[in-house]
Amino acid sequence: MSTKRTDSNIYTIVFAVILVVVVGSLLAFFANATKDMRVNNDKVKTQLDILSSIGVEATRANATEMFNQYIKKQFVVEGTTATEDAEAYLIDVKKEQNAAKEGKTQRLPIFEAEKDGKTIYIVPVRGNGLWDAIWGYVALNDDLKSIYGVFFDHKGETPGLGANITEPFFKDDFKGEMIYGPSGDFKSVTVSKSNGDPNNTDKTDNEVDAISGATITGNGVTAMLKKGLGLYLPYFETLKK
Amino acid sequence: MDLLQLFLKSIFIDNMVFATFLGMCSYLAVSKKVSTAVGLGAAVIFVMLVTVPLNYLLDQYLLRPGALVWLGDEYVDYDLSFLTFILFIATIATMVQLVEMIVEKFAPALYNSLGIFLPLIAVNCAILGGSLFMQQKEFNNITEATVYGVGSGIGWFLAILAIGAIREKIRYSNVPPAFRGLGITFILTGLMAIGFMSFGGMLTGGDEAPKKEVVEAIPPTEMKEVTPVEEVKTDSTAVETVKDSLTEIAQN
Amino acid sequence: MADTKTKEKEPLFSKKNLGLVKDPLADNNPITVQVLGICSALAITAELKASVIMALSVIFVTAMGNVVISLMRNIIPNSIRIITQLVVAATLVILVDLTLKAFVPDLAKKLSVFIGLIITNCIIMGRFEAFALGNTPWKSFLDGIGNGLGYGVILVIVGFFRELLGSGDLFGLGKTYLGHPLLGNPIKGELSGLYALGYENNGFMLLAPMALITLGLIIGFQRSRNKSLIEETH
Numbered sequence: 099m100s101t102k103r104t105d106s107n108i109y110t111i112v113f114a115v116i117l118v119v120v121v122g123s124l125l126a127f128f129a130n131a132t133k134d135m136r137v138n139n140d141k142v143k144t145q146l147d148i149l150s151s152i153g154v155e156a157t158r159a160n161a162t163e164m165f166n167q168y169i170k171k172q173f174v175v176e177g178t179t180a181t182e183d184a185e186a187y188l189i190d191v192k193k194e195q196n197a198a199k200e201g202k203t204q205r206l207p208i209f210e211a212e213k214d215g216k217t218i219y220i221v222p223v224r225g226n227g228l229w230d231a232i233w234g235y236v237a238l239n240d241d242l243k244s245i246y247g248v249f250f251d252h253k254g255e256t257p258g259l260g261a262n263i264t265e266p267f268f269k270d271d272f273k274g275e276m277i278y279g280p281s282g283d284f285k286s287v288t289v290s291k292s293n294g295d296p297n298n299t300d301k302t303d304n305e306v307d308a309i310s311g312a313t314i315t316g317n318g319v320t321a322m323l324k325k326g327l328g329l330y331l332p333y334f335e336t337l338k339k
Numbered sequence: 340m341d342l343l344q345l346f347l348k349s350i351f352i353d354n355m356v357f358a359t360f361l362g363m364c365s366y367l368a369v370s371k372k373v374s375t376a377v378g379l380g381a382a383v384i385f386v387m388l389v390t391v392p393l394n395y396l397l398d399q400y401l402l403r404p405g406a407l408v409w410l411g412d413e414y415v416d417y418d419l420s421f422l423t424f425i426l427f428i429a430t431i432a433t434m435v436q437l438v439e440m441i442v443e444k445f446a447p448a449l450y451n452s453l454g455i456f457l458p459l460i461a462v463n464c465a466i467l468g469g470s471l472f473m474q475q476k477e478f479n480n481i482t483e484a485t486v487y488g489v490g491s492g493i494g495w496f497l498a499i500l501a502i503g504a505i506r507e508k509i510r511y512s513n514v515p516p517a518f519r520g521l522g523i524t525f526i527l528t529g530l531m532a533i534g535f536m537s538f539g540g541m542l543t544g545g546d547e548a549p550k551k552e553v554v555e556a557i558p559p560t561e562m563k564e565v566t567p568v569e570e571v572k573t574d575s576t577a578v579e580t581v582k583d584s585l586t587e588i589a590q591n
Numbered sequence: 592m593a594d595t596k597t598k599e600k601e602p603l604f605s606k607k608n609l610g611l612v613k614d615p616l617a618d619n620n621p622i623t624v625q626v627l628g629i630c631s632a633l634a635i636t637a638e639l640k641a642s643v644i645m646a647l648s649v650i651f652v653t654a655m656g657n658v659v660i661s662l663m664r665n666i667i668p669n670s671i672r673i674i675t676q677l678v679v680a681a682t683l684v685i686l687v688d689l690t691l692k693a694f695v696p697d698l699a700k701k702l703s704v705f706i707g708l709i710i711t712n713c714i715i716m717g718r719f720e721a722f723a724l725g726n727t728p729w730k731s732f733l734d735g736i737g738n739g740l741g742y743g744v745i746l747v748i749v750g751f752f753r754e755l756l757g758s759g760d761l762f763g764l765g766k767t768y769l770g771h772p773l774l775g776n777p778i779k780g781e782l783s784g785l786y787a788l789g790y791e792n793n794g795f796m797l798l799a800p801m802a803l804i805t806l807g808l809i810i811g812f813q814r815s816r817n818k819s820l821i822e823e824t825h
Contacts, residue, residue, distance in 0.1 A: 110668040117675060121425070121682050128686055129421035132693040139696035228539070229353075230476075256798070358799050363629035364713040421689060424707045425681040432674050461673065464711040471704035517815035518807070521626060525807030532800035 144187055151235035151249035152211050152218055168211050169220075175206040175333045183207075191224045191233065206329055211237070218246050219337075221330050225322025228314035230254045232263065232322060238277075242334045244301070245287065248272040250319065260315030271298045271306040277327060279304060284331055286324035289316035342486050349490030352539055355465045356498035357532035359472075362465030366499050367524060376503030379460075380496030384489065386438065386460050387469050390431050391488025392481050394470040397426055427470045435461045465495050502528060611733040615741030621714045622745045623810045624820060628714035633749065633802040635705050640762045642750030644691070644698055645705065646743025650736060652683045652709055653718055657735035659683075660723040667724075676719045677710065684709045714738055749805050757796030 142158050145165040149156050156164040172186035186207040198204035209220040217240040224233040230253035237246040250263045262268055272287060275298075279285045285304040291313065293305040308316040355361045362383070369379045400406055402423050407414035439457040443450045460466060469491045478484045505527055514523050621627045628649075635641045659679050660667075667675050688706045691699040699706070709715065718738050723731040754761055795801055814820045 105669060110670055113666065113668050113675075114671060117678060121678055122422075125421055125425070125682060125685055128689055132689045133418075135693040136689070136696070139692070143696065259794070360629065360633040360799070360802065361708070363633075364627060367626055367629070421685060424685050424688070424710055425678065427707075428677050428681050428710055429674070432677055461677070462711050462713060462716050464708050467711045468704065468708055471707050475704055515811070516818075516821050518811040519821060521623070522807045522811040522814065525803050525810060529800040529803035529807060532803060536798070536800065 141188065147249050147251065148187060148209060148220055148235050151220055151237040151247050152213055153247050154213070168213055169209050170212050171210040173208050173210070175208055175330065176203050178332050178336050180208070180333065191222050192231070195224060204329065206333070208330065208333070216240060221326065223322045223326025225318050225325065227252055227255045227263075227318040228260050228312075229256070232315065232318050234322070236272075236323065236327065242338060243276060243278050245272050245275045245277065252315070255315050256312070259309065260312040262309050262312065263315060263319060268306075268309060274301045275306060276302050276304060284328065286320070286327055289320045291316070342483065345483060346486050346490045347541065349487050350494040350497065351535060352541065353472075353491070354494040354498060354532075354535055355468065355491050356495060356528070357535040359468065361468035362463045362495055365460075365463050366495075366502065366528075367521065370499050370503040370524070371506055373500065373503040373507055376499045377496075380499045382457055382460055383463065383465060383495050384492035386431070386435060386457075386466055387488040387492035387495075388485070389438065390434050390466060391469050391473050391491075392485045393434065394427050394430055395473055395478065395481055395484035397430060398423070398474050402426065423471075423474065428467060431466050431470070432461045465491070498531070501531060608730060608733055611730060612737035612740070615737040616744060618817060618820070620741045620745065620813075621717075621738050622742055622806070623813055625714075625717070627717050628712040628742055629806075633806065634799065635702055636746055636750040636802050637753050637757065637797045638701070638762075639747065639750040639754045641698060641701050642746040643743075644695070645702060646739070646746045648684075648687045648691070648706060649709055649712065649714070649742050650739030651687060652680065652712075653715055653739040653742075654732055654735035656680055656683050656715060657718055657723040657731035658728045660719045661726060661728040661731035664724050672724075673716075676716060680710045680715045680719070714742055745806070745809065748809060749802060752805055753796045753801060756793050757801075758794075759792050 139158075142161045145161045146156055146158070149161070149164055149168060152168065154164060154168055169187075172183055173180040174183045174186050174189065187209065189205055189207045191207075194204045194206070207222060211218040211220055218237050219240070219242060220235050220237045222233070222235050224231065226232065232250065232252040232255065234248060234250035236248050238244070239246045248269050250269060252261060252263060255261045255263065275287050277284065277286055280302065288305045289308045290305040291308045291310075293303060293307060295303060295305065295307065298306055352358065356363065356366055365379060370376050398406070400409060402419050404418040404420060405415050406419070407417045435457055439450075442457075469488055472491075473484050473487055476487070478487065502524065506524065509523065509527075518526070615621055619625065622629060635645050656676075656679050660676060663675070684707060687709070688699070691702070691706065718734060722734045726734070751761070796805075
C-alpha cells in the first residue's frame, strides 16, 4: 500500500506538521469549550460536600442555590484574625498545607452556616488514609465544643473497608461527639477499635467506633481531625469570647 | 526512609499487575517462558526508569495549570493539562525508539536479548499507566517520581517472572480443558493478587495492639503549638503486625 | 487474529459486514479470545455504571479511530505509522475524557486514569493496524463497533457480577436487589430477601483480584460451550 510519494522524508515531515496542527487546534478548541463546565463542576462538588456536612443533601442542579441559602458567611483565618471572603470555599487545603510546610502562614477557610435557626461552623480537614489522601468537612455546633456533622471523602481507600468512611453509618457516629475532654482540654475525636461503645451512646468519650478491617484509614481520620481542628483552636478561643 | 517506603509500596502494594491490572496484554502474551518474561520485564524497568521522570518534568513545567509560570508571570493562567495524554504517549513512543537505537548501537548483546521487546513496550499500558499514576499521585520532587517509576517497573517484572515460572510448571498438571491457557492464567493471577494484598500489612505498622489512649491530651495552654502527633505506636511486636494483616484479610 | 476479508463490492449490511459486528461479540471476542485490551479496563469493573461508561468510551474510540485511520490509510507515511495511530487514539481519548469531565464529573473522577489508558488498550492499536489500514471506512467503522462491543460486553458482565455480589446493588442506585422479598421472606427485623436467610454481601468481590478470577471463570465458561476455542497448549 505504500507508494513512493508517501515514503519521502519531506512528505513525512509535512504530514507530521499538519497532523500536529490539526490535532492541536481541535483539542484546544474542545478544551476551551468545556472549560467553564469543568471548572463549575469542581465548584459545585465542593459546595455539595460542605452542605453534606450539615446534613443538607443537595443535587448538582440546586447546589449553588442551597449553598447560598445555608452558608451565611465565609472567612479566611490567618492566626487569630478572620477576614470575610465570599470565595473562601475555593481555597485548596492541600496547597495551603504545602505552603505551611514551607513556613508560610496557612490560610484557613471557615464557613458559618445557619440551619434551623442554629449557627454552625464548618471547617475543612485533610490527611492521609491507607492508600492516598482523605479529606472532609467538620461542622461544629455554635458552642464550638461538639460536632454537628461530618463529611468524609477519599481518593482511593479499599472498597468495602476504608472506603466506608463515606457511609452514613460511620459519619453519623460523629454527630454530637465532644471534641474537648471533661477538663476542657482539646482531645479531638478518635476513631477507636477498643472503645467498648459500639452503639456510640456515650458522646463525651471523644471516641467513635472504628470500621473493622480499616485500621489505617481510621487512624488517618483520627490524625486528620486532630491536626485539622487543632489548627483552628486559637481562632475558636477568640470566637468564644 | 520515605523513599524506601515509596519504593517498597510501588513494588508490592501498588503492584502494576496485581493491584491495577496494567500491562496485562504483554503480561499474558509473553509469560509462557521464564526467559522471555525476564527479557520483557527488564525492558519495562528500563523504560519506566527513563519515561516516568521525563514525564514528571513535562507535567511540572508544561502541563499542569500554572506550570508555564517559569516563562513569565503573564503565563500563570495557562492550563495545558488537556494535552497530557498525547504528550505522555508521544514521550514514551519517542523514548522507546531512542532507547532501541542507542541499545542497538552501543550494546548489541543487550539488544539481542531485549531488542525484540522494545517495540512492544510503547503500547504497554504499564508504561503509560506509570506516568499517569505518577501525575495523579502528585509527587513533590523528581527523585520520588523516579523511585516510583523504578519500583513500579520492578513490581511488573516480579509479576511476569512469577507467572512465567508457574506457567512453565503448570503444563505438567491436568487443568480442565476449558481453563487451559488463558482461563487458568487469569485465575492464577487473581490468586497471586490475593497473596500480594497481604503486603498491605506492611503499611499497618503493627498498630493493632489495644491502646487505651492514642491521642495524648493537650493542655489548653499549649494549644497554639498543636502539631500532628505521630499516632502509630512503635512498641508493638512483630507478632501483632502479622496478626493485624491476618485480621485485615479475614475481615475482608 | 486478523480477519481476512476480501475487497469485493457488497451491500452496506451484507452478511459479511454484519459478521464484522457479530463475530467479536462471542467467538472472536477481543478479550476472551484475542487476548487484547485487558489492561485498561478491569480495575473499574467494581461498579456496573463505571463499566458501562468505560465500554461506551471504548466503543467510541475504536469506531471513530478506525474510521479516521481508514480514511487516512493511503496518505499515512509508513515510517511514522505507529505514532500517527497513537496520536489519533490519544486525541479521541482526550475528547472522551473532556466530555466525561464536563457532563458526568462524578463518574469521570471514578474512572480517573483508566480513561487515559484506553490509548494503550491493545484493541485500539490492534484494530488500527490489522484492519483499518487495509479496509474501507464503512467496514472499519463496523469492525470498530463490533470490537468495542465485544470488549464492552465482557466489562459489563464482570461489572454486573462484581457489583451484585459485592454490594448487592446495580448501577449504584442504593437498592439491594438480593434483599428483594421475592428471594426470601423477611424473618429477622428489617432484613429481607437472601439477607434474611443469612446471606451477606461478599466485599471481596469489590477487590482487585476478583476481577481477574471472574474473567477467568467467564473464559472457562465460554470455552466449555465452544470447544473449538480450547487451547492445546497450556
